Amino acid sequence: xxxxxxxxxxxxxxxxxxxxxxxxxxxxxxxxxxxxxxxxxxxxxxxxxxxxxxxxxxxxxxxxxxxxxxxxxxxxxxxxxxxxxxxxxxxxxxxxxxxxxxxxxxx
Numbered sequence: 001x002x003x004x005x006x007x008x009x010x011x012x013x014x015x016x017x018x019x020x021x022x023x024x025x026x027x028x029x030x031x032x033x034x035x036x037x038x039x040x041x042x043x044x045x046x047x048x049x050x051x052x053x054x055x056x057x058x059x060x061x062x063x064x065x066x067x068x069x070x071x072x073x074x075x076x077x078x079x080x081x082x083x084x085x086x087x088x089x090x091x092x093x094x095x096x097x098x099x100x101x102x103x104x105x106x107x
Contacts, residue, residue: 002045033092
């Protein structure tokens, strides 16, 4: 698996303190659109290598981080750079559109 998991306990280390850009996929197992985005993120993560780290955060199991970033709809994908949110994408996007939206972080 190209993507990794993060939690309330490891979010700061996994995401905020990471040297490069990190895409966090806020998702839940019961979310249909999340299930559509998951495999796309796996593919893109493999294609991008270490240009953009991709991690998943289960919103049901990690309410602290979910609330801290005001996540109300899923899937929400936040890109973090230098510990700050620099881009937010909401909803299930097709692979081509997602890749276009994230091109600035992977080029």
